[in-house]
Amino acid sequence: MVRFQKVTKIYPRAAGGAAALRDVTFGVAKGEFVFLTGPSGAGKSTILKLLYMDERPSSGEVRVSGFSSRDVKRREIPELRRKLGIIFQDFQLLEDRTAEGNVAFALEVIGTPKSAIPNKVSRALTQVGLASKARAYPGELSGGEQQRVAFARALVNDPFVLIADEPTGNLDERATRGIFQLLREVNAAGTAVLMATHNLELVRSSDYRCIELNHGEIVFDSAEVPAISVEMD
Amino acid sequence: MVSIQTALAAFKRSPLLSALSITTIAFSLFAFGLFGLVALNIRDALQRVEERVEIRAFVADGTPIEQITAASDEIAKYPEVLKVEIVTQDQALARARKELGEFSDVFDGQFLPSSLDVKLKAGFRDPKTVRKVVDRVKGYDFVDDVRYGEEWIAQLYRLRNIAGAAGIALGLAFAAVAIIIIGATIRMAVLARSREISIMRLVGATDGFIRRPFLIEGSIKGVLGGLLALVLTYLAMRVLDQYLHFQTAFFDRRLATLGVVFGALMGLLGSAVSVGRHLRRV
Ligand SMILES: Nc1ncnc2c1ncn2[C@@H]1O[C@H](COP(=O)(O)OP(=O)(O)OP(=O)(O)O)[C@@H](O)[C@H]1O
Ligand SMILES: [Mg+2]
Numbered sequence: 353m354v355r356f357q358k359v360t361k362i363y364p365r366a367a368g369g370a371a372a373l374r375d376v377t378f379g380v381a382k383g384e385f386v387f388l389t390g391p392s393g394a395g396k397s398t399i400l401k402l403l404y405m406d407e408r409p410s411s412g413e414v415r416v417s418g419f420s421s422r423d424v425k426r427r428e429i430p431e432l433r434r435k436l437g438i439i440f441q442d443f444q445l446l447e448d449r450t451a452e453g454n455v456a457f458a459l460e461v462i463g464t465p466k467s468a469i470p471n472k473v474s475r476a477l478t479q480v481g482l483a484s485k486a487r488a489y490p491g492e493l494s495g496g497e498q499q500r501v502a503f504a505r506a507l508v509n510d511p512f513v514l515i516a517d518e519p520t521g522n523l524d525e526r527a528t529r530g531i532f533q534l535l536r537e538v539n540a541a542g543t544a545v546l547m548a549t550h551n552l553e554l555v556r557s558s559d560y561r562c563i564e565l566n567h568g569e570i571v572f573d574s575a576e577v578p579a580i581s582v583e584m585d
Numbered sequence: 586m587v588s589i590q591t592a593l594a595a596f597k598r599s600p601l602l603s604a605l606s607i608t609t610i611a612f613s614l615f616a617f618g619l620f621g622l623v624a625l626n627i628r629d630a631l632q633r634v635e636e637r638v639e640i641r642a643f644v645a646d647g648t649p650i651e652q653i654t655a656a657s658d659e660i661a662k663y664p665e666v667l668k669v670e671i672v673t674q675d676q677a678l679a680r681a682r683k684e685l686g687e688f689s690d691v692f693d694g695q696f697l698p699s700s701l702d703v704k705l706k707a708g709f710r711d712p713k714t715v716r717k718v719v720d721r722v723k724g725y726d727f728v729d730d731v732r733y734g735e736e737w738i739a740q741l742y743r744l745r746n747i748a749g750a751a752g753i754a755l756g757l758a759f760a761a762v763a764i765i766i767i768g769a770t771i772r773m774a775v776l777a778r779s780r781e782i783s784i785m786r787l788v789g790a791t792d793g794f795i796r797r798p799f800l801i802e803g804s805i806k807g808v809l810g811g812l813l814a815l816v817l818t819y820l821a822m823r824v825l826d827q828y829l830h831f832q833t834a835f836f837d838r839r840l841a842t843l844g845v846v847f848g849a850l851m852g853l854l855g856s857a858v859s860v861g862r863h864l865r866r867v
Binding site: 404426427430431432433434436438444446457458461462463505509 | 780781783784785786787788789790791792794795
């Protein structure tokens with residue numbers, strides 16, 4: 353379903369031509385939950401960007417649900433993104449839209465019929481426990497609540513993978529646990545989750561698979577016992 | 586529909602910026618329009634002057650009228666020739682008297698040579714063609730002398746060519762300026778919405794969808810700028826008319842529409858370039 357094969361990434365403007373990722377190979381199975389950990393600059397965000405094809409590998413191949421980095425065309429990428437849900441540390445909400453406006457935005461811009469939008473939006477907001485704040489603007493919400501809005505926006509198109517780049521980085525412990533609980537629920541419902549995080553406590557508190565990166569290389573993969581047991585579909 | 590709403594919302598969100606960009610487009614097109622108007626009027630004037638381009642072949646005294654008539658018929662068959670008129674000695678005298686009015690005494694007791702007056706068809710009044718016809722007319726034995734104001738015609742054409750070249754050069758320069766300005770204003774609009782755009786890309790909006798409202802916005806600004814320029818040009822022409830008593834012609838409906846369409850195209854091009862550049866980079 354997701355497959356990285358000998359992926360090396362050197363950013364064009366990287367200092368000294370240093371590789372952000374070097375020879376990275378791993379797969380994520382359908383419905384799997386995977387943590388990406390490692391020190392700052394290890395290449396976690398780079399892996400996620402390659403996954404939603406915001407970046408292309410310098411060598412090797414990234415395959416996501418039938419799309420290959422080798423031959424995917426620029427105009428095919430939106431098609432892929434519609435199957436993914438993506439959330440960030442900084443929420444990426446539009447300040448001039450309400451919670452439901454932000455969620456609806458994701459549907460409007462991909463041409464979802466107008467009549468179908470309100471239902472999907474309220475379902476997604478209910479799923480993240482924010483139905484009562486549907487009319488609030490981001491400025492009127494706490495960080496944890498804002499992340500829930502972003503969460504609802506990521507879920508509203510029923511993605512098969514949820515990509516989360518340090519989703520709890522800006523949140524306190526309680527809000528962090530709330531978001532993590534949501535991620536578990538989403539995963540339990542069948543959506544694969546790829547989550548980059550510095551929060552080792554979260555990683556230890558669950559028995560999900562964990563891939564640790566350092567200097568662009570995989571230094572530990574809890575699934576790597578004894579060989580790659582998860583494969584692409 | 587959504588795109589149009591988004592485009593209109595952009596006007597509402599930043600009315601000052603929108604007004605500014607429309608005005609700058611209008612001024613670029615206005616300058617363009619003024620020059621166009623000058624060119625149009627020079628062309629009209631040239632056409633009027635050109636219509637009077639005439640070759641006059643003076644006939645030797647005592648040439649039999651049959652010979653002159655035969656030559657006249659032959660010349661009339663030249664492809665360049667519109668018509669040939671035979672002017673007898675008496676007619677020449679009468680015409681000279683009339684043209685000179687109170688000085689007509691000068692001609693008392695004088696005689697003027699009879700002549701063949703040749704008019705050329707439109708499109709054959711340039712110096713080269715005129716000279717060619719003159720050479721052929723000179724070939725008749727009985728033709729003493731041919732006058733056709735050679736220098737005058739050449740100068741007229743030089744003026745027209747300069748006006749044409751200057752028109753094209755200035756027009757292109759103004760168009761480039763207008764496109765750059767509209768590109769810059771759209772670029773500001775794009776940057777103001779860059780967060781929105783990055784979210785759109787993230788959730789899978791196509792480039793075309795993202796581009797559309799900006800293209801519509803650019804075209805609307807171009808059209809409004811074009812209309813404003815038309816009004817400004819018209820007012821400028823009225824002022825010129827009033828104070829300088831020019832007899833100026835204004836753009837006809839077709840040219841005016843063309844100007845507005847041109848404005849829209851500039852808006853479209855400018856916005857397409859700047860959105861395209863933004864999308865390619867991110
Ligand atoms: N656009 C870019 N151009 C050049 N170099 C980049 C770019 N993005 C990332 N890098 C470099 O690639 C390396 C990996 O960056 P990445 O963002 O993947 O790290 P990370 O593991 O997500 O770090 P953090 O935990 O701080 O978010 C870093 O050395 C970074 O400086
Ligand atoms: Mg990162």
